[in-house]
Amino acid sequence: MNWETFSDYDALSERAAAILLSAIRLDPHMVVGLPTGRTPVGMYDRVIAQCSREYHCFSDVRTFNLDEYIGIAADHPGSYCTFMKQHLFDHVDVRRGNTHIPDGEHPDPAGYEQQIASAGGIGLTFLGLGSNGHIAFNEPGTPFESRTRIVALTESTRKANAAFFDRGNVPTHAITMGIGTILESCEIVLLASGDSKRDALARLRSGAISEDFPASALWNHSNVRVLVDQRIDV
Ligand code: GLP
Numbered sequence: 001m002n003w004e005t006f007s008d009y010d011a012l013s014e015r016a017a018a019i020l021l022s023a024i025r026l027d028p029h030m031v032v033g034l035p036t037g038r039t040p041v042g043m044y045d046r047v048i049a050q051c052s053r054e055y056h057c058f059s060d061v062r063t064f065n066l067d068e069y070i071g072i073a074a075d076h077p078g079s080y081c082t083f084m085k086q087h088l089f090d091h092v093d094v095r096r097g098n099t100h101i102p103d104g105e106h107p108d109p110a111g112y113e114q115q116i117a118s119a120g121g122i123g124l125t126f127l128g129l130g131s132n133g134h135i136a137f138n139e140p141g142t143p144f145e146s147r148t149r150i151v152a153l154t155e156s157t158r159k160a161n162a163a164f165f166d167r168g169n170v171p172t173h174a175i176t177m178g179i180g181t182i183l184e185s186c187e188i189v190l191l192a193s194g195d196s197k198r199d200a201l202a203r204l205r206s207g208a209i210s211e212d213f214p215a216s217a218l219w220n221h222s223n224v225r226v227l228v229d230q231r232i233d234v
Helices: 009-026 041-051 081-086 109-118 155-160 179-183 195-204 212-218
Strands: 002-006 031-034 062-065 066-069 124-127 150-151 173-177 187-192 226-231
Touching: 002 009, 009 031, 009 041, 009 124, 009 187, 041 066, 041 081, 062 109, 066 081, 179 212, 187 195, 187 212, 195 212, 212 226
Parallel strands: 002 226, 031 062, 031 124, 124 187, 187 226
Antiparallel strands: 066 173, 150 173
């Protein structure tokens, strides 16, 4: 696991955007795994700014999002589909048919796995870090070999995401790529920023691998970069 520490969130976001952009310049047909949440917003902002200055950025790139809430329509303001349109897809030249987000209204976990396989697998996946160590919506206790499936969200995860829903009415379930699915990505970049991640980051750094702490599965992968905001580093 390769750790890179940055003075603040802006510097971390700059680096994350540079990693994504250089990957898709090197391979314009790259298949990318994309996260949602507050952490990757700075990365997406910089990617958009850079792509507006270039002729083609995303025209042949294919994307797979990590997860989506169950039981809400794609155009619900709190959906990850809405998030991706707002923060990336509406502002770059990605082809809508090349973007994939699990369907929260008619979830088809096996179908999503099939789509990833048909694309030839994911080359580069970006992840955020849940304060309880979750990655995507794989909560503590998730088997490391888990595949895309429907999961119940913990109260702490629902609370952390309450701001995105009217009256804090966060869905109780989600469809998420499994840890096993994520680990099949050739390369993984984990973004860690925000005070609420301090304990999770320390636990990840300790190197102890346990299914009680989903992010620790990343130690089993040979090509992981962790981008850390030094203000929460230990
Ligand atoms: C949600 C998402 C995760 C994300 C996590 C952290 O639970 N499903 O993919 O990494 O939140 O979000 P944030 O970056 O807002 O702290």
